[in-house]
Amino acid sequence: xxxxxxxxxxxxxxxxxxxxxxxxxxxxxxxxxxxxxxxxxxxxxxxxxxxxxxxxxxxxxxxxxxxxxxxxxxxxxxxxxxxxxxxxxxxxxxxxxxxxxxxxxxxxxxxxxxxxxxxxxxxxxxxxxxxxxxxxxxxxxxxxxxxxxxxxxxxxxxxxxxxxxxxxxxxxxxxxxxxxxxxxxxxxxxxxxxxxxxxxxxxxxxxxxxxxxxxxxxxxxxxxxxxxxxxxxxxxxxxxxxxxxxxxxxxxxxxxxxxxxxxxxxxxxxxxxxxxxxxxxxxxxxxxxxxxxxxxxxxxxxxxxxxxxxxxxxxxxxxxxxxxxxxxxxxxxxxxxxxxxxxxxxxxxxxxxxxxxxxxxxxxxxxxxxxxxxxxxxxxxxxxxxxxxxxxxxxxxxxxxxxxxxxxxxxxxxxxxxxxxxxxxxxxxxxxxxxxxxxxxxxxxxxxxxxxxxxxxxxxxxxxxxxxxxxxxxxxxxxxxxxxxxxxxxxxxxxxxxx
Numbered sequence: 290x291x292x293x294x295x296x297x298x299x300x301x302x303x304x305x306x307x308x309x310x311x312x313x314x315x316x317x318x319x320x321x322x323x324x325x326x327x328x329x330x331x332x333x334x335x336x337x338x339x340x341x342x343x344x345x346x347x348x349x350x351x352x353x354x355x356x357x358x359x360x361x362x363x364x365x366x367x368x369x370x371x372x373x374x375x376x377x378x379x380x381x382x383x384x385x386x387x388x389x390x391x392x393x394x395x396x397x398x399x400x401x402x403x404x405x406x407x408x409x410x411x412x413x414x415x416x417x418x419x420x421x422x423x424x425x426x427x428x429x430x431x432x433x434x435x436x437x438x439x440x441x442x443x444x445x446x447x448x449x450x451x452x453x454x455x456x457x458x459x460x461x462x463x464x465x466x467x468x469x470x471x472x473x474x475x476x477x478x479x480x481x482x483x484x485x486x487x488x489x490x491x492x493x494x495x496x497x498x499x500x501x502x503x504x505x506x507x508x509x510x511x512x513x514x515x516x517x518x519x520x521x522x523x524x525x526x527x528x529x530x531x532x533x534x535x536x537x538x539x540x541x542x543x544x545x546x547x548x549x550x551x552x553x554x555x556x557x558x559x560x561x562x563x564x565x566x567x568x569x570x571x572x573x574x575x576x577x578x579x580x581x582x583x584x585x586x587x588x589x590x591x592x593x594x595x596x597x598x599x600x601x602x603x604x605x606x607x608x609x610x611x612x613x614x615x616x617x618x619x620x621x622x623x624x625x626x627x628x629x630x631x632x633x634x635x636x637x638x639x640x641x642x643x644x645x646x647x648x649x650x651x652x653x654x655x656x657x658x659x660x661x662x663x664x665x666x667x668x669x670x671x672x673x674x675x676x677x678x679x680x681x682x683x684x685x686x687x688x689x690x691x692x693x694x695x696x697x698x699x700x701x702x703x704x705x706x707x708x709x710x711x712x713x714x715x716x717x718x719x720x721x722x723x724x725x726x727x728x729x730x731x732x733x734x735x736x737x738x739x740x741x742x743x744x745x746x747x748x749x750x751x752x753x754x755x756x757x758x759x760x761x762x763x764x765x766x767x768x769x770x771x772x773x774x775x776x777x778x779x780x781x782x783x784x785x786x787x788x
Contacts, residue, residue, distance in 0.1 A: 697770060
Protein backbone atom coordinates (compact mmCIF):
# COMPACT_ATOMS: atom_id res chain seq x y z
CA UNK A 290 0.00 0.00 0.00
CA UNK A 291 1.23 3.52 -0.84
CA UNK A 292 1.32 6.37 1.66
CA UNK A 293 1.60 9.98 0.52
CA UNK A 294 3.81 12.37 2.54
CA UNK A 295 4.33 16.09 1.97
CA UNK A 296 7.47 17.98 2.94
CA UNK A 297 8.72 21.54 2.64
CA UNK A 298 12.42 22.49 2.28
CA UNK A 299 14.35 25.73 2.60
CA UNK A 300 15.15 27.66 -0.58
CA UNK A 301 18.31 26.49 -2.24
CA UNK A 302 17.85 22.82 -1.35
CA UNK A 303 16.41 20.09 -3.53
CA UNK A 304 12.64 19.86 -3.19
CA UNK A 305 10.29 16.84 -3.37
CA UNK A 306 6.77 17.97 -2.61
CA UNK A 307 5.27 14.48 -2.89
CA UNK A 308 6.99 11.25 -2.01
CA UNK A 309 5.58 7.74 -2.26
CA UNK A 310 7.09 5.40 0.27
CA UNK A 311 6.38 1.72 -0.04
CA UNK A 312 5.50 0.47 3.51
CA UNK A 313 6.25 -3.05 2.47
CA UNK A 314 9.75 -2.10 1.29
CA UNK A 315 12.01 -2.67 4.25
CA UNK A 316 15.01 -0.76 2.73
CA UNK A 317 13.02 2.55 2.65
CA UNK A 318 13.26 3.07 -1.13
CA UNK A 319 11.41 6.21 -2.28
CA UNK A 320 9.13 6.22 -5.31
CA UNK A 321 8.43 9.67 -6.80
CA UNK A 322 5.17 9.90 -8.81
CA UNK A 323 6.47 13.03 -10.62
CA UNK A 324 9.08 10.94 -12.32
CA UNK A 325 6.36 9.09 -14.26
CA UNK A 326 5.61 10.34 -17.77
CA UNK A 327 2.40 12.44 -17.88
CA UNK A 328 0.68 10.14 -20.36
CA UNK A 329 1.08 7.14 -17.94
CA UNK A 330 -0.47 9.14 -15.08
CA UNK A 331 -3.45 10.16 -17.24
CA UNK A 332 -3.89 6.57 -18.45
CA UNK A 333 -3.76 5.28 -14.89
CA UNK A 334 -6.36 7.87 -13.80
CA UNK A 335 -8.68 6.88 -16.66
CA UNK A 336 -8.33 3.18 -15.83
CA UNK A 337 -9.00 3.86 -12.14
CA UNK A 338 -12.06 5.98 -12.97
CA UNK A 339 -13.32 3.29 -15.35
CA UNK A 340 -13.09 0.61 -12.68
CA UNK A 341 -14.75 2.89 -10.11
CA UNK A 342 -17.64 3.52 -12.46
CA UNK A 343 -17.92 -0.22 -13.19
CA UNK A 344 -18.00 -0.96 -9.49
CA UNK A 345 -20.68 1.65 -8.83
CA UNK A 346 -22.69 0.45 -11.81
CA UNK A 347 -22.44 -3.13 -10.55
CA UNK A 348 -23.63 -2.05 -7.11
CA UNK A 349 -26.47 -0.11 -8.71
CA UNK A 350 -27.62 -3.16 -10.71
CA UNK A 351 -27.64 -5.27 -7.57
CA UNK A 352 -29.63 -2.75 -5.63
CA UNK A 353 -32.12 -1.71 -8.30
CA UNK A 354 -34.80 -4.36 -7.49
CA UNK A 355 -34.87 -3.51 -3.85
CA UNK A 356 -33.35 -0.02 -3.85
CA UNK A 357 -35.42 2.95 -2.98
CA UNK A 358 -35.32 6.24 -4.83
CA UNK A 359 -33.17 7.73 -2.07
CA UNK A 360 -30.60 4.95 -2.39
CA UNK A 361 -30.35 5.39 -6.17
CA UNK A 362 -30.07 9.12 -5.77
CA UNK A 363 -27.20 8.58 -3.29
CA UNK A 364 -25.40 6.26 -5.70
CA UNK A 365 -25.67 8.81 -8.54
CA UNK A 366 -24.39 11.59 -6.30
CA UNK A 367 -21.57 9.39 -5.07
CA UNK A 368 -20.54 8.53 -8.59
CA UNK A 369 -20.60 12.21 -9.62
CA UNK A 370 -18.71 13.19 -6.50
CA UNK A 371 -16.02 10.59 -7.17
CA UNK A 372 -15.71 11.68 -10.80
CA UNK A 373 -15.43 15.35 -9.81
CA UNK A 374 -12.99 14.55 -7.03
CA UNK A 375 -10.85 12.50 -9.36
CA UNK A 376 -10.75 15.32 -11.89
CA UNK A 377 -9.85 17.85 -9.21
CA UNK A 378 -7.13 15.58 -7.84
CA UNK A 379 -5.72 15.18 -11.34
CA UNK A 380 -5.78 18.98 -11.91
CA UNK A 381 -4.14 19.56 -8.53
CA UNK A 382 -1.46 17.00 -9.36
CA UNK A 383 -0.71 18.79 -12.65
CA UNK A 384 -0.59 22.17 -10.85
CA UNK A 385 1.74 20.86 -8.16
CA UNK A 386 3.97 19.35 -10.84
CA UNK A 387 4.11 22.68 -12.69
CA UNK A 388 4.68 24.47 -9.39
CA UNK A 389 7.64 22.22 -8.69
CA UNK A 390 9.05 23.00 -12.13
CA UNK A 391 8.53 26.73 -11.63
CA UNK A 392 10.15 26.58 -8.20
CA UNK A 393 13.09 24.70 -9.67
CA UNK A 394 13.35 27.21 -12.50
CA UNK A 395 13.09 30.10 -10.03
CA UNK A 396 15.81 28.65 -7.84
CA UNK A 397 18.04 28.05 -10.84
CA UNK A 398 17.47 31.60 -12.07
CA UNK A 399 18.05 32.95 -8.55
CA UNK A 400 21.32 31.06 -8.24
CA UNK A 401 22.46 32.22 -11.70
CA UNK A 402 21.42 35.80 -10.94
CA UNK A 403 23.30 35.72 -7.68
CA UNK A 404 26.40 34.38 -9.40
CA UNK A 405 26.24 37.01 -12.13
CA UNK A 406 25.63 39.72 -9.53
CA UNK A 407 28.74 38.64 -7.66
CA UNK A 408 30.77 38.63 -10.89
CA UNK A 409 29.44 42.08 -11.80
CA UNK A 410 30.26 43.38 -8.33
CA UNK A 411 33.77 41.94 -8.63
CA UNK A 412 34.26 43.58 -12.03
CA UNK A 413 32.91 46.84 -10.63
CA UNK A 414 35.38 46.71 -7.74
CA UNK A 415 38.25 46.00 -10.09
CA UNK A 416 37.15 48.80 -12.42
CA UNK A 417 36.86 51.19 -9.51
CA UNK A 418 40.34 50.22 -8.32
CA UNK A 419 41.76 50.77 -11.82
CA UNK A 420 40.03 54.15 -12.05
CA UNK A 421 41.48 55.16 -8.70
CA UNK A 422 44.88 53.97 -9.81
CA UNK A 423 44.60 55.93 -13.08
CA UNK A 424 43.51 59.05 -11.19
CA UNK A 425 46.46 58.62 -8.83
CA UNK A 426 48.87 58.27 -11.76
CA UNK A 427 47.49 61.35 -13.54
CA UNK A 428 47.53 63.36 -10.31
CA UNK A 429 51.15 62.47 -9.57
CA UNK A 430 52.47 63.11 -13.10
CA UNK A 431 54.99 65.86 -13.57
CA UNK A 432 53.36 66.81 -16.89
CA UNK A 433 50.00 68.44 -17.36
CA UNK A 434 47.44 66.29 -19.21
CA UNK A 435 44.37 67.66 -21.01
CA UNK A 436 41.73 65.50 -22.69
CA UNK A 437 40.22 67.27 -25.71
CA UNK A 438 37.13 65.93 -27.49
CA UNK A 439 36.51 65.80 -31.24
CA UNK A 440 34.95 69.29 -31.12
CA UNK A 441 38.12 70.77 -29.64
CA UNK A 442 36.61 71.29 -26.17
CA UNK A 443 38.58 70.44 -23.03
CA UNK A 444 36.93 67.47 -21.33
CA UNK A 445 39.22 66.85 -18.33
CA UNK A 446 42.55 67.99 -16.87
CA UNK A 447 44.88 66.76 -14.16
CA UNK A 448 46.04 68.94 -11.22
CA UNK A 449 49.43 69.61 -12.81
CA UNK A 450 47.76 71.63 -15.59
CA UNK A 451 46.47 74.12 -13.01
CA UNK A 452 50.00 74.55 -11.61
CA UNK A 453 51.61 75.02 -15.02
CA UNK A 454 49.07 77.38 -16.57
CA UNK A 455 47.95 79.09 -13.38
CA UNK A 456 44.30 78.51 -14.32
CA UNK A 457 41.76 76.69 -12.18
CA UNK A 458 40.61 73.36 -13.57
CA UNK A 459 36.93 74.34 -13.42
CA UNK A 460 37.65 77.28 -15.72
CA UNK A 461 39.31 74.97 -18.24
CA UNK A 462 36.58 72.32 -18.46
CA UNK A 463 34.40 73.02 -21.50
CA UNK A 464 36.78 75.70 -22.83
CA UNK A 465 37.70 75.58 -26.50
CA UNK A 466 41.30 74.35 -26.55
CA UNK A 467 42.04 76.51 -29.60
CA UNK A 468 41.25 79.62 -27.55
CA UNK A 469 43.75 78.46 -24.94
CA UNK A 470 46.31 77.61 -27.64
CA UNK A 471 46.26 81.22 -28.88
CA UNK A 472 48.20 82.15 -25.73
CA UNK A 473 51.05 79.87 -26.79
CA UNK A 474 53.80 81.64 -28.74
CA UNK A 475 56.81 80.16 -30.50
CA UNK A 476 59.97 79.94 -28.36
CA UNK A 477 62.32 80.70 -31.25
CA UNK A 478 60.99 82.73 -34.22
CA UNK A 479 63.82 81.33 -36.37
CA UNK A 480 62.41 77.80 -36.07
CA UNK A 481 59.42 76.80 -38.14
CA UNK A 482 57.66 74.68 -35.50
CA UNK A 483 53.99 73.63 -35.68
CA UNK A 484 51.41 75.85 -34.01
CA UNK A 485 49.40 74.20 -31.25
CA UNK A 486 46.18 75.88 -32.42
CA UNK A 487 46.48 74.37 -35.90
CA UNK A 488 47.29 70.93 -34.50
CA UNK A 489 44.22 70.95 -32.23
CA UNK A 490 41.99 72.08 -35.07
CA UNK A 491 43.13 69.29 -37.38
CA UNK A 492 43.37 66.50 -34.75
CA UNK A 493 46.66 65.38 -36.30
CA UNK A 494 48.63 62.38 -35.21
CA UNK A 495 51.50 62.53 -32.75
CA UNK A 496 52.90 66.10 -32.91
CA UNK A 497 55.25 67.90 -30.53
CA UNK A 498 56.70 71.36 -30.17
CA UNK A 499 57.81 74.08 -27.80
CA UNK A 500 56.09 77.34 -26.89
CA UNK A 501 56.05 80.22 -24.44
CA UNK A 502 53.01 80.84 -22.24
CA UNK A 503 52.16 83.94 -20.20
CA UNK A 504 50.18 83.31 -17.03
CA UNK A 505 47.56 85.75 -15.81
CA UNK A 506 50.02 87.12 -13.23
CA UNK A 507 52.46 88.04 -16.02
CA UNK A 508 54.88 85.15 -15.47
CA UNK A 509 56.38 83.73 -18.67
CA UNK A 510 57.10 80.00 -18.80
CA UNK A 511 58.55 77.78 -21.51
CA UNK A 512 56.52 74.66 -22.33
CA UNK A 513 57.11 71.50 -24.31
CA UNK A 514 53.82 70.15 -25.65
CA UNK A 515 52.81 66.90 -27.30
CA UNK A 516 49.49 65.86 -28.82
CA UNK A 517 48.44 62.24 -29.35
CA UNK A 518 45.20 61.01 -30.98
CA UNK A 519 42.52 59.49 -28.75
CA UNK A 520 40.90 56.58 -30.59
CA UNK A 521 38.43 53.83 -29.72
CA UNK A 522 37.57 50.97 -32.10
CA UNK A 523 39.05 52.95 -34.97
CA UNK A 524 36.94 56.04 -34.23
CA UNK A 525 38.63 59.35 -33.47
CA UNK A 526 37.37 60.63 -30.10
CA UNK A 527 39.71 63.60 -29.81
CA UNK A 528 43.28 63.97 -28.59
CA UNK A 529 45.40 64.09 -25.45
CA UNK A 530 47.59 67.16 -24.88
CA UNK A 531 50.53 66.95 -22.48
CA UNK A 532 52.40 70.00 -21.19
CA UNK A 533 55.83 70.03 -19.54
CA UNK A 534 57.41 73.07 -17.89
CA UNK A 535 60.89 73.45 -19.41
CA UNK A 536 61.60 76.95 -18.10
CA UNK A 537 64.50 75.79 -15.95
CA UNK A 538 65.96 73.76 -18.79
CA UNK A 539 65.74 76.76 -21.12
CA UNK A 540 67.41 78.96 -18.52
CA UNK A 541 70.27 76.49 -18.16
CA UNK A 542 70.58 76.14 -21.94
CA UNK A 543 70.75 79.91 -22.32
CA UNK A 544 73.40 80.14 -19.60
CA UNK A 545 75.36 77.31 -21.22
CA UNK A 546 75.10 79.01 -24.62
CA UNK A 547 76.52 82.21 -23.17
CA UNK A 548 79.34 80.27 -21.54
CA UNK A 549 80.08 78.51 -24.83
CA UNK A 550 80.10 81.79 -26.72
CA UNK A 551 82.40 83.36 -24.13
CA UNK A 552 84.67 80.33 -24.34
CA UNK A 553 84.77 80.43 -28.14
CA UNK A 554 85.47 84.16 -28.16
CA UNK A 555 88.28 83.77 -25.65
CA UNK A 556 89.70 80.77 -27.48
CA UNK A 557 89.56 82.53 -30.83
CA UNK A 558 91.28 85.57 -29.35
CA UNK A 559 94.04 83.51 -27.71
CA UNK A 560 94.63 81.51 -30.89
CA UNK A 561 94.60 84.45 -33.27
CA UNK A 562 96.78 86.73 -31.15
CA UNK A 563 100.09 84.88 -31.72
CA UNK A 564 99.20 84.32 -35.37
CA UNK A 565 98.60 88.03 -35.92
CA UNK A 566 101.78 88.91 -34.02
CA UNK A 567 103.77 86.52 -36.17
CA UNK A 568 102.21 87.94 -39.35
CA UNK A 569 103.02 91.50 -38.30
CA UNK A 570 106.60 90.63 -37.48
CA UNK A 571 106.98 88.81 -40.80
CA UNK A 572 105.56 91.81 -42.64
CA UNK A 573 108.10 94.11 -40.98
CA UNK A 574 110.93 91.80 -42.02
CA UNK A 575 109.70 91.71 -45.61
CA UNK A 576 109.50 95.52 -45.67
CA UNK A 577 113.17 95.74 -44.59
CA UNK A 578 112.47 97.35 -41.24
CA UNK A 579 115.42 95.47 -39.71
CA UNK A 580 117.71 95.61 -42.71
CA UNK A 581 117.84 94.32 -46.21
CA UNK A 582 117.01 90.67 -46.87
CA UNK A 583 117.94 88.42 -49.76
CA UNK A 584 115.56 86.91 -52.33
CA UNK A 585 115.75 83.50 -50.62
CA UNK A 586 114.81 85.12 -47.32
CA UNK A 587 111.90 86.87 -49.05
CA UNK A 588 110.65 83.52 -50.39
CA UNK A 589 110.83 81.97 -46.91
CA UNK A 590 108.99 84.93 -45.41
CA UNK A 591 106.27 84.64 -48.06
CA UNK A 592 105.83 80.99 -47.09
CA UNK A 593 105.48 82.08 -43.45
CA UNK A 594 102.82 84.63 -44.40
CA UNK A 595 100.86 82.04 -46.38
CA UNK A 596 101.09 79.60 -43.45
CA UNK A 597 99.83 82.28 -41.08
CA UNK A 598 96.89 83.00 -43.38
CA UNK A 599 96.02 79.31 -43.59
CA UNK A 600 96.28 78.92 -39.83
CA UNK A 601 94.12 82.00 -39.27
CA UNK A 602 91.53 80.68 -41.73
CA UNK A 603 91.61 77.28 -40.04
CA UNK A 604 90.92 78.88 -36.65
CA UNK A 605 87.99 80.84 -38.08
CA UNK A 606 86.61 77.74 -39.79
CA UNK A 607 86.83 75.58 -36.67
CA UNK A 608 85.12 78.25 -34.60
CA UNK A 609 82.31 78.57 -37.14
CA UNK A 610 81.85 74.78 -37.31
CA UNK A 611 81.59 74.63 -33.54
CA UNK A 612 78.99 77.41 -33.50
CA UNK A 613 76.87 75.73 -36.16
CA UNK A 614 77.04 72.29 -34.60
CA UNK A 615 76.13 73.56 -31.14
CA UNK A 616 73.28 75.78 -32.31
CA UNK A 617 74.79 79.06 -31.15
CA UNK A 618 75.31 80.49 -34.63
CA UNK A 619 72.83 83.28 -35.39
CA UNK A 620 71.98 83.86 -39.03
CA UNK A 621 71.28 87.36 -40.33
CA UNK A 622 68.66 86.43 -42.93
CA UNK A 623 67.70 88.95 -45.58
CA UNK A 624 66.48 88.80 -49.18
CA UNK A 625 69.35 88.93 -51.68
CA UNK A 626 69.86 88.66 -55.41
CA UNK A 627 71.39 85.34 -56.50
CA UNK A 628 73.18 86.99 -59.43
CA UNK A 629 74.75 89.54 -57.09
CA UNK A 630 76.10 86.81 -54.80
CA UNK A 631 77.60 84.81 -57.68
CA UNK A 632 79.21 87.89 -59.22
CA UNK A 633 80.79 88.85 -55.90
CA UNK A 634 82.26 85.37 -55.49
CA UNK A 635 83.70 85.37 -59.00
CA UNK A 636 85.15 88.86 -58.53
CA UNK A 637 86.69 87.79 -55.24
CA UNK A 638 88.74 85.01 -56.90
CA UNK A 639 89.29 86.64 -60.29
CA UNK A 640 92.86 87.64 -59.43
CA UNK A 641 93.78 84.16 -58.18
CA UNK A 642 92.24 82.57 -61.27
CA UNK A 643 94.25 84.92 -63.49
CA UNK A 644 97.47 83.94 -61.70
CA UNK A 645 96.73 80.26 -62.25
CA UNK A 646 95.67 80.84 -65.85
CA UNK A 647 92.26 79.39 -65.09
CA UNK A 648 89.05 80.61 -66.68
CA UNK A 649 86.60 81.47 -63.87
CA UNK A 650 83.19 82.33 -65.23
CA UNK A 651 79.55 82.52 -64.29
CA UNK A 652 76.51 82.17 -66.50
CA UNK A 653 73.94 84.98 -66.51
CA UNK A 654 70.50 84.06 -65.17
CA UNK A 655 67.41 84.29 -67.33
CA UNK A 656 65.57 85.98 -64.46
CA UNK A 657 66.49 87.92 -61.36
CA UNK A 658 66.18 85.23 -58.69
CA UNK A 659 65.83 86.29 -55.06
CA UNK A 660 66.74 84.16 -52.04
CA UNK A 661 66.34 84.54 -48.28
CA UNK A 662 69.72 83.83 -46.70
CA UNK A 663 72.60 85.05 -44.59
CA UNK A 664 74.70 86.63 -47.33
CA UNK A 665 77.97 86.39 -45.43
CA UNK A 666 77.41 82.70 -44.66
CA UNK A 667 76.52 81.84 -48.28
CA UNK A 668 79.55 83.80 -49.49
CA UNK A 669 81.73 81.73 -47.12
CA UNK A 670 80.19 78.51 -48.45
CA UNK A 671 80.72 79.42 -52.10
CA UNK A 672 84.20 80.80 -51.40
CA UNK A 673 85.33 77.47 -49.96
CA UNK A 674 83.99 75.59 -52.97
CA UNK A 675 85.39 78.00 -55.58
CA UNK A 676 88.79 78.17 -53.90
CA UNK A 677 88.86 74.39 -53.69
CA UNK A 678 87.99 74.15 -57.41
CA UNK A 679 90.72 76.66 -58.37
CA UNK A 680 93.32 74.62 -56.50
CA UNK A 681 92.64 71.45 -58.44
CA UNK A 682 91.14 72.38 -61.82
CA UNK A 683 93.04 72.14 -65.08
CA UNK A 684 91.71 75.09 -67.00
CA UNK A 685 88.18 76.14 -66.10
CA UNK A 686 85.82 76.70 -63.17
CA UNK A 687 82.19 77.34 -63.90
CA UNK A 688 79.83 78.87 -61.30
CA UNK A 689 76.13 79.06 -62.11
CA UNK A 690 72.66 78.86 -60.56
CA UNK A 691 69.44 77.10 -61.50
CA UNK A 692 65.86 77.20 -60.23
CA UNK A 693 63.70 74.10 -59.98
CA UNK A 694 60.36 73.73 -61.76
CA UNK A 695 58.30 74.63 -58.69
CA UNK A 696 60.36 77.76 -58.17
CA UNK A 697 60.83 77.18 -54.44
CA UNK A 698 64.45 75.96 -54.46
CA UNK A 699 67.66 77.24 -56.01
CA UNK A 700 70.58 75.11 -57.10
CA UNK A 701 74.10 76.61 -56.99
CA UNK A 702 76.66 74.62 -59.00
CA UNK A 703 80.49 74.87 -58.97
CA UNK A 704 82.15 72.74 -61.67
CA UNK A 705 85.79 72.11 -62.51
CA UNK A 706 87.70 69.87 -64.93
CA UNK A 707 90.26 68.62 -62.42
CA UNK A 708 91.36 65.12 -61.46
CA UNK A 709 88.14 64.28 -59.67
CA UNK A 710 87.54 62.39 -56.40
CA UNK A 711 87.79 58.65 -55.92
CA UNK A 712 84.58 56.79 -55.12
CA UNK A 713 86.04 55.48 -51.85
CA UNK A 714 86.42 59.04 -50.54
CA UNK A 715 82.90 60.21 -51.37
CA UNK A 716 81.01 58.89 -48.27
CA UNK A 717 83.27 60.77 -45.82
CA UNK A 718 83.98 63.80 -47.96
CA UNK A 719 82.00 66.25 -45.76
CA UNK A 720 83.14 64.86 -42.41
CA UNK A 721 85.23 67.07 -40.14
CA UNK A 722 89.03 66.62 -40.47
CA UNK A 723 88.66 64.03 -43.21
CA UNK A 724 91.45 64.34 -45.77
CA UNK A 725 91.23 62.82 -49.21
CA UNK A 726 94.24 60.71 -50.15
CA UNK A 727 97.16 62.37 -51.92
CA UNK A 728 96.04 60.82 -55.18
CA UNK A 729 92.62 62.39 -54.81
CA UNK A 730 91.21 65.85 -55.13
CA UNK A 731 92.50 67.45 -51.92
CA UNK A 732 96.14 66.54 -51.24
CA UNK A 733 96.69 69.50 -48.89
CA UNK A 734 93.24 69.76 -47.37
CA UNK A 735 92.70 70.17 -43.62
CA UNK A 736 89.28 68.54 -43.85
CA UNK A 737 87.33 71.49 -42.41
CA UNK A 738 86.16 73.54 -45.39
CA UNK A 739 83.63 71.06 -46.79
CA UNK A 740 82.38 70.29 -43.28
CA UNK A 741 81.64 74.00 -42.78
CA UNK A 742 79.91 74.12 -46.17
CA UNK A 743 77.55 71.37 -45.11
CA UNK A 744 76.81 73.09 -41.79
CA UNK A 745 75.97 76.37 -43.54
CA UNK A 746 73.69 74.66 -46.09
CA UNK A 747 71.85 72.70 -43.39
CA UNK A 748 71.40 75.84 -41.28
CA UNK A 749 69.54 77.35 -44.25
CA UNK A 750 67.39 74.25 -44.66
CA UNK A 751 69.36 73.04 -47.68
CA UNK A 752 72.05 70.53 -48.56
CA UNK A 753 75.34 70.20 -50.40
CA UNK A 754 76.43 67.23 -52.47
CA UNK A 755 79.26 66.20 -54.73
CA UNK A 756 79.35 64.40 -58.07
CA UNK A 757 82.75 63.45 -59.39
CA UNK A 758 84.26 61.24 -62.09
CA UNK A 759 87.98 60.57 -61.62
CA UNK A 760 89.94 62.14 -64.45
CA UNK A 761 87.00 64.22 -65.72
CA UNK A 762 86.29 66.74 -62.97
CA UNK A 763 84.07 67.45 -59.98
CA UNK A 764 80.75 69.19 -59.50
CA UNK A 765 79.58 70.51 -56.12
CA UNK A 766 75.86 71.25 -55.90
CA UNK A 767 74.28 73.42 -53.19
CA UNK A 768 70.47 73.28 -52.98
CA UNK A 769 68.81 76.00 -50.89
CA UNK A 770 65.15 76.97 -50.33
CA UNK A 771 64.30 80.36 -51.73
CA UNK A 772 62.38 81.28 -48.58
CA UNK A 773 64.11 80.75 -45.26
CA UNK A 774 62.17 78.49 -42.90
CA UNK A 775 61.29 80.88 -40.10
CA UNK A 776 58.13 82.20 -38.45
CA UNK A 777 59.56 85.70 -37.95
CA UNK A 778 58.27 88.74 -39.81
CA UNK A 779 61.14 88.41 -42.19
CA UNK A 780 59.65 85.13 -43.42
CA UNK A 781 56.30 86.78 -44.11
CA UNK A 782 57.64 88.59 -47.18
CA UNK A 783 58.79 91.66 -45.24
CA UNK A 784 62.50 91.05 -45.69
CA UNK A 785 64.46 94.11 -46.75
CA UNK A 786 65.65 93.70 -50.30
CA UNK A 787 69.37 94.10 -50.99
CA UNK A 788 71.42 93.87 -54.15
